[in-house]
Amino acid sequence: MPEIKVNNLSHTFGKNTPAALTVLEGIDLSFPSGSFTSIVGTSGCGKSTLLKMMAGLFEPSDGEMTLDGDAIKGTDRRRGMVFQQDAVFPWMTVAKNVSYGPRLRGASRREQKEIEAKWIEMVGLKGFEDRWPRELSGGMRKRVDIGRVYANDPDVLLMDEPFGALDAQTKERMQSDLLKTWGRSKKTIIFVTHDIEEAIFLSDKVVVMSARPGRISHIEEITLPRPRDNEMRLTDEFLQIKRKLWGMLEH
Ligand SMILES: Nc1ncnc2c1ncn2[C@@H]1O[C@H](COP(=O)(O)OP(=O)(O)O)[C@@H](O)[C@H]1O
Ligand SMILES: [Mg+2]
Structure with a gap:
């Protein structure tokens, strides 16, 4: 089963130059086949950098990423990427x-x-x-x-704030529809967002990143039943998770 793994990954832009900027440090993650994982964190914590590296758009300065045990190198249609700006x-x-x-x-x-x-x-x-x-x-x-x-x-869909530019209602509809499509195709999805509610609603697991340099500060397993509908967003259980994760984000 295709599984994506990130082992002890760190990244410094402009390494060994005076302008060196470490944006990610010691990232260990695994994304089981068919799972839906969201990554949340404040702006600038390195979410897009991490996702682009998983897409193979550039290489981390340290650590490794594998898909099904094979090192990820360069872009490949097994890993499809959706950006905020449509392409x-x-x-x-x-x-x-x-x-x-x-x-x-x-x-x-x-x-x-x-x-x-x-x-x-x-x-x-x-x-x-x-x-x-x-x-x-x-x-x-x-x-x-x-x-x-x-x-x-693709085996893996990498989505970088794909609904970030949409109005609230369209966004909710897109989230529900994405879940339906995912449910029928069983691809692995890695979804970056700064919207905690979106992350909880969609995911099996929400990864919370700290501010720069981005590290994993918490992983929340979301056990809310599926299929999920919009009313679920108003349940005590949902709001409790939302409050907990909101408190963990650095505002
Ligand atoms: N190509 C680059 N060269 C130098 N710095 C970069 C580059 N891309 C991003 N950065 C910096 O890395 C940090 C993390 O950026 P990014 O991954 O886009 O964050 P996020 O998606 O979480 O908002 C930011 O401080 C950003 O300015
Ligand atoms: Mg980004």
Whole structure:
């Protein structure tokens, strides 16, 4: 089973220069196959840096990361990344955006159509196949973005504050829909956010990071039952976890 592991990872930007800045220190984490983990921490604690390293966009100065026991080096479609800013191509329709990766790898027309149908349905964009990104709301563009990453069939989805720019209601809908999609596909998701409620609602496990240099200060197992619905956010159990984690974040 694919499992991602981070062992004693540290990172210093500009190591051995006067401007050296240590942003991560002694990070040990494991993300079991099919699990949903969120990483929370105040702005600047190194969340994006950690996620980008797991995507293989650059290497840590110390420590190692493995997927299924293999060292992570460079980008690979087994690890798909969704950023806060959507990466949708404005010159492609919704359908063409979703099948972009498979098309690039030489998927046949029929395969492309199958992939488009499956993921457009899954992310809730049925009926919008032939629309252009400029005709979509921010939430819908995010759905295209997520569909496009899923269409590459990665083992791990790395999401960096993907809903950070959306209004509160759209955000809640996107969270519920993401859980449905995840429930059906059973990919491993690593989700970075500074929104504690979002992290609790989505996750099996919430990792709390300290301010720079980012270290793991706490790991909370979230045992709230699934499937989860919005009303759960108002239960005593939920609010108790929220209060606890809120107190741990450095404000
Ligand atoms: N390429 C870079 N070179 C130098 N410093 C960087 C670089 N990227 C990020 N940083 C610094 O590293 C720290 C952590 O950044 P980041 O990982 O983006 O934090 P977060 O996502 O938690 O807000 C910040 O102080 C940021 O300014
Ligand atoms: Mg960030």
